[in-house]
Amino acid sequence: MWVIAEQENGQLMNVTFELLGAAKELCAKLEEKCCAVLVTAAAGELTQQLIAAGADVVYVIEDAKYADYDTELYTDAICQLSKKYDPASIMFGATDDGRDLAPRVAARLHTGLCADCTALDVTDDKLVAWTRPALGGNICATIICDVNRPQMGTVRPKVFKPAELDNTRTGEVIAFTPEAGAVSRVELVKKEALSSENAVKIDEADMIAAGGRGFGSKENFDVLEQLAALFENSAVAGTRAAIDEGWLTHSQQVGQSGKSVTPHIYFACGISGAIQHLSGMKDSDIIIAINKDAEAPIFTVAHYGIVGDVNVILPKLIEKIKAYKA
Incomplete structure (x- = not known):
């Protein structure tokens, strides 16, 4: 093998x-x-x-x-x-x-x-x-x-x-030395190191703060960075909708057309839970969901759920975590 x-x-x-x-x-x-x-x-x-x-x-x-x-x-x-x-x-x-x-x-x-x-x-x-x-x-x-x-x-x-x-x-x-034959048709134009806040790849992270369209704007979405910063080996990710809005890059997409992840903790914030997204994260150890729709499919896989506006709840949750860690 x-x-x-x-x-x-x-x-x-x-x-x-x-x-x-x-x-x-x-x-x-x-x-x-x-x-x-x-x-x-x-x-x-x-x-x-x-x-x-x-x-x-x-x-x-x-x-x-x-x-x-x-x-x-x-x-x-x-x-x-x-x-x-x-x-x-x-x-x-x-x-x-x-x-x-x-x-x-x-x-x-x-x-x-x-x-x-x-x-x-x-x-x-x-x-x-x-x-x-x-x-x-x-x-x-x-x-x-x-x-x-x-x-x-x-x-x-x-x-x-x-x-x-x-x-x-x-x-x-x-x-082993391969025989000559293959010729690369790819030219490496630029190689750039990931910025420090994106240094952890989502499929290698122990904690993922993921967001969806429920945030309403990129300015609101950026609070996920604050949540991720409270945990070691963490990363920010999103749904296809968040990527389509331009809030994140494709490398941060979780789901059927993105990456499958299995972190220890997965925060699903403002994510309704389309089946394509669930297939990429439902095997996470602990799933914590925040959504204002109590019937959202994300709650069917969540271990802990909070029903409410993510833009109101998440900042309060971040402050609670900061106080606990202080």
């Missing part, structure tokens, strides 16, 4: 450790080796980190041209590696890059892909059982790929606990 490692600014992303944690358990049932694939400009200590997290084998594809994610170069490299070593299954994170890369690899290898998985298991026939939400999140479908290889899937971030690091572990490192 392969895990495609993701990195950013020379650091492995949390989702990589989450996938390795899940892969180790599956490999124990499958009696297979747990392997990581690292496509990078500089492997450095990353290979040992992957081994410490549970990888028995790390395949390293190292070249300066892989410094930034490039869909064509990464697809070509992973496909060449796969054709040589013939993995039984490949697991990607359901991140922006993973959702772009996985279907391209699957198409080129002529195999299937189960996207956005929230659970994994092994069948009696030693196949990976990929479970994902379906029909707007109302049911969960379990899918197997019993014909083509490799079996492939993307897995939501924060679904599995990160693997515990064991720096005493040893493993095998295999360097």
Whole structure:
């Protein structure tokens, strides 16, 4: 079983450790080796980190041209590696890059892909059982790929606990150089660091302050920043309506056409709860909803609900939290 490692600014992303944690358990049932694939400009200590997290084998594809994610170069490299070593299954994170890369690899290898998985298991026939939400999140479908290889899937971030690091572990490192062929048609025009208030991605946040059209204006909507600032590892997010209004960017959208999130705390403020939005956040540990419509669908998934005008209630709630933390 392969895990495609993701990195950013020379650091492995949390989702990589989450996938390795899940892969180790599956490999124990499958009696297979747990392997990581690292496509990078500089492997450095990353290979040992992957081994410490549970990888028995790390395949390293190292070249300066892989410094930034490039869909064509990464697809070509992973496909060449796969054709040589013939993995039984490949697991990607359901991140922006993973959702772009996985279907391209699957198409080129002529195999299937189960996207956005929230659970994994092994069948009696030693196949990976990929479970994902379906029909707007109302049911969960379990899918197997019993014909083509490799079996492939993307897995939501924060679904599995990160693997515990064991720096005493040893493993095998295999360097691989793809044959020349793929040429990038993408030019990186600009690379800009996220501003400090948006530094936490919504699919990696432990607390999310999310808002919808119920705020009425961007000026009212901005109070969510104050709420998020009261919590560590927090982020501001919104519904499609909020993004369409221009109050947030698409990278902050939660829902069927945005990102699926599973934070510890999810504040749903001024959000009615369209099924497309619910499918992207209903698995949060604690959902706190504020809406003036007592019949709003958001209350069907909320653990705690407040009926009232979000523009009146939220500032008072922020003051209460500040007083509690003082």
